[in-house]
Amino acid sequence: MDIAASILAEAVRAGTPLMLATLGEIYCERSGVLNLGLDGVMTVGALAGFAATWLTGSVWMGLIVAMLIGGLFSLIHGFTSISLGVNQTVSGLALAMLGTGISSLLGAKYVGLPLRDSLPVLRIPVLTEIPLVGGLFCHDPVVYLGMVISIAMWLILFKTRFGIIVRAVGEKPEAADAAGVNVYLVRYLCVFLGGVLGGLGGAYVTLSYTPGWREGVMMGRGWIALALTIFSLWNPLGSLIGAYLFGGVEVLQFHLQEYGVPASLLGALPYVSTIVVLVASSLGLLRKRLGAPAALGTPYRREG
Amino acid sequence: MEIGLERRPTVSRRINISARILAVLLSLPLIGLLFAAYGVNPIDAYLRIFTGAFGSPYGFSETIVKMLPIGLCAVGLTLAYRARVLNIGAEGQLIMGSMAATWVALYSGLPQSVTIVVMLLAGFILGAAWALLPALLKSRLNINEVIVTLMMNYISLKLLDYVVTGPWRGLTQWGFPQTDPFPSYARFPMIVGTRIHYYTLTLLLASTLVLYVLMKRTKIGYEVKVVGGNPEAAKYAGISVTKNILLVMLVSGGLAGVAGVGEVAGIHGRLIRGISPGYGYTAIIPTWLGGLDPLGVLVASFFISGLMVGGDTIQVSLRLPSSLVYVFNGMILLFIISSEVLARYRIVIKTGGRRIWI
Numbered sequence A: 001m002d003i004a005a006s007i008l009a010e011a012v013r014a015g016t017p018l019m020l021a022t023l024g025e026i027y028c029e030r031s032g033v034l035n036l037g038l039d040g041v042m043t044v045g046a047l048a049g050f051a052a053t054w055l056t057g058s059v060w061m062g063l064i065v066a067m068l069i070g071g072l073f074s075l076i077h078g079f080t081s082i083s084l085g086v087n088q089t090v091s092g093l094a095l096a097m098l099g100t101g102i103s104s105l106l107g108a109k110y111v112g113l114p115l116r117d118s119l120p121v122l123r124i125p126v127l128t129e130i131p132l133v134g135g136l137f138c139h140d141p142v143v144y145l146g147m148v149i150s151i152a153m154w155l156i157l158f159k160t161r162f163g164i165i166v167r168a169v170g171e172k173p174e175a176a177d178a179a180g181v182n183v184y185l186v187r188y189l190c191v192f193l194g195g196v197l198g199g200l201g202g203a204y205v206t207l208s209y210t211p212g213w214r215e216g217v218m219m220g221r222g223w224i225a226l227a228l229t230i231f232s233l234w235n236p237l238g239s240l241i242g243a244y245l246f247g248g249v250e251v252l253q254f255h256l257q258e259y260g261v262p263a264s265l266l267g268a269l270p271y272v273s274t275i276v277v278l279v280a281s282s283l284g285l286l287r288k289r290l291g292a293p294a295a296l297g298t299p300y301r302r303e304g
Numbered sequence B: 001m002e003i004g005l006e007r008r009p010t011v012s013r014r015i016n017i018s019a020r021i022l023a024v025l026l027s028l029p030l031i032g033l034l035f036a037a038y039g040v041n042p043i044d045a046y047l048r049i050f051t052g053a054f055g056s057p058y059g060f061s062e063t064i065v066k067m068l069p070i071g072l073c074a075v076g077l078t079l080a081y082r083a084r085v086l087n088i089g090a091e092g093q094l095i096m097g098s099m100a101a102t103w104v105a106l107y108s109g110l111p112q113s114v115t116i117v118v119m120l121l122a123g124f125i126l127g128a129a130w131a132l133l134p135a136l137l138k139s140r141l142n143i144n145e146v147i148v149t150l151m152m153n154y155i156s157l158k159l160l161d162y163v164v165t166g167p168w169r170g171l172t173q174w175g176f177p178q179t180d181p182f183p184s185y186a187r188f189p190m191i192v193g194t195r196i197h198y199y200t201l202t203l204l205l206a207s208t209l210v211l212y213v214l215m216k217r218t219k220i221g222y223e224v225k226v227v228g229g230n231p232e233a234a235k236y237a238g239i240s241v242t243k244n245i246l247l248v249m250l251v252s253g254g255l256a257g258v259a260g261v262g263e264v265a266g267i268h269g270r271l272i273r274g275i276s277p278g279y280g281y282t283a284i285i286p287t288w289l290g291g292l293d294p295l296g297v298l299v300a301s302f303f304i305s306g307l308m309v310g311g312d313t314i315q316v317s318l319r320l321p322s323s324l325v326y327v328f329n330g331m332i333l334l335f336i337i338s339s340e341v342l343a344r345y346r347i348v349i350k351t352g353g354r355r356i357w358i
Helices: A003-030 A038-056 A059-083 A088-110 A133-137 A141-159 A161-171 A173-178 A183-209 A221-231 A236-257 A269-288 B013-037 B042-054 B057-082 B090-107 B112-141 B145-165 B198-217 B219-229 B231-236 B241-268 B284-289 B294-317 B324-343
Strands: B002-007 B345-351 B354-357
Touching: A003 A038, A003 A133, A003 A141, A003 A161, A003 A183, A003 A221, A003 A236, A038 A059, A038 A088, A038 A183, A038 A221, A059 A088, A059 A183, A059 B324, A088 B013, A088 B324, A141 A161, A141 A183, A141 A236, A161 A173, A161 A183, A173 A183, A183 A221, A221 A236, A221 A269, A221 B145, A236 A269, A269 B112, A269 B145, B013 B042, B013 B324, B042 B057, B042 B294, B057 B090, B057 B198, B057 B219, B057 B241, B057 B284, B057 B294, B090 B112, B090 B145, B090 B241, B112 B145, B112 B198, B112 B241, B198 B219, B198 B241, B198 B294, B219 B231, B219 B241, B231 B241, B284 B294, B284 B324, B294 B324, B324 B345
Parallel strands: none
Antiparallel strands: B002 B345, B345 B354
């Protein structure tokens, strides 16, 4: 396999946690809630997934527990930003700190433990034979799941009634409310969903991409996913491109190391790219006169 | 009887302060649950934290030592948050300040008499410069400053890693990721018997006062508050939002940079990989806890630093991971912002024709 094909195949794995988290955040923001705590949610999911796999011996249990814990944990942000109506940026930040802190506090006893069970690799017949992109089709099920749900979530968001409701709640909550939509409920659902997918993305890191739990394992992936949410223009299909692109950047680091570039400087590559991507997408947004969901970050208060 | 919530007509200073104190008090039992989950008796843990931070002259002086970087970052952030510019990049700005000071101390070849002054200036300038890009991106392109400043933090950590393991790695350090020690003329003196480097302490107190006066008494402070309170109104009043965003970011970045200078020149005497155990992130807490008022923030910084010193104590004695401090930070921050909302409402109890407010 030549280098391009191997980078592509690895990029898909590296991009999967980013994609899952981005997809969740897209729904969250589409409903009007900005969850800057994503990095904390992913970290909590990463630990929950690893710990559950260690305790039960089943990586599937790990994934399920990670999703559940991720969803529940992000409901803290749901409560403060939806019910209390506090500043969402600060609340998200607090959630990020809390998630990182709790995970390393409770995770100390899992550091250095081996992964007891691992995800199977499913080779999809015929497709793996295609040159160059064949490498995309010999991965574990979570990678495929990411691909499938990004398409499914695009369909739901743009082609179903539920999708219309989510977007309406994020654009004009008063109008949605007047039409009989329970704005609070929809926002809570989307925040929960965001946490479920964030938790899953986090768990994919500790259960497959770099197996094992250690402090700082997320390496800012949650923050990168927040930038990818903007880059994708709040479109689930966009997250597919953005996440794989960033997966590519991550993999590229290791290949460039072979040419003598210091690893510490290469390690900055994803973060520099994030800023570049943010600049590029906001220039694009300005030109196309597109923007974030109109009610993003604004708490909804029913008058009266 | 009916119980409901209603908006307070005015929110007094006293209510705001009591709400904050209540928030901190409420967050402690919740963190106690985590202690318990860890197999540590929460009451024992809190007693140890308190005596560790305030119970001895040594603990007290160490609390002040930690208050220097935390306070400098927090006071700077106060100005930024007042303008509603959420600079989360104090950590990176602090690191860049420490790197600038290190270069001046070890490689600039400047005369000994000016070295310390130039170190402080260089620290301020590089700290401010590190805040410039997020400021420009926010003011010109409306890019979320939280994400950009965080990315700048990660980048500065990688740069720090690069210099202490590469070009600046000390020749006398047996391969440890740190630079050679600074010459004595590039070190800050300390109050005898403590590690309190009083140059930095003086700078902290001075900048707190200056910012207090600036915000209360000057046109600049007024403009910053208008930009933070109502950017639309600011535009109509002819106040430049861009100019104010740049101003508050450069000042807060610069002060964080000075905090970094204090750490290398006052505490470690060299640049090390772990130059900041998250001071820049921790500083966010006293900024909110102090109600975005420089004097309140200074007091809150002292309290939070005590919590950190006490946290260090129980990390050693109860073998808890160092990340404990982030749990405190996150929990307290969540409770503070929630309490701000609750402070704006009061509980009304209606019985018969009477209304009782709490």
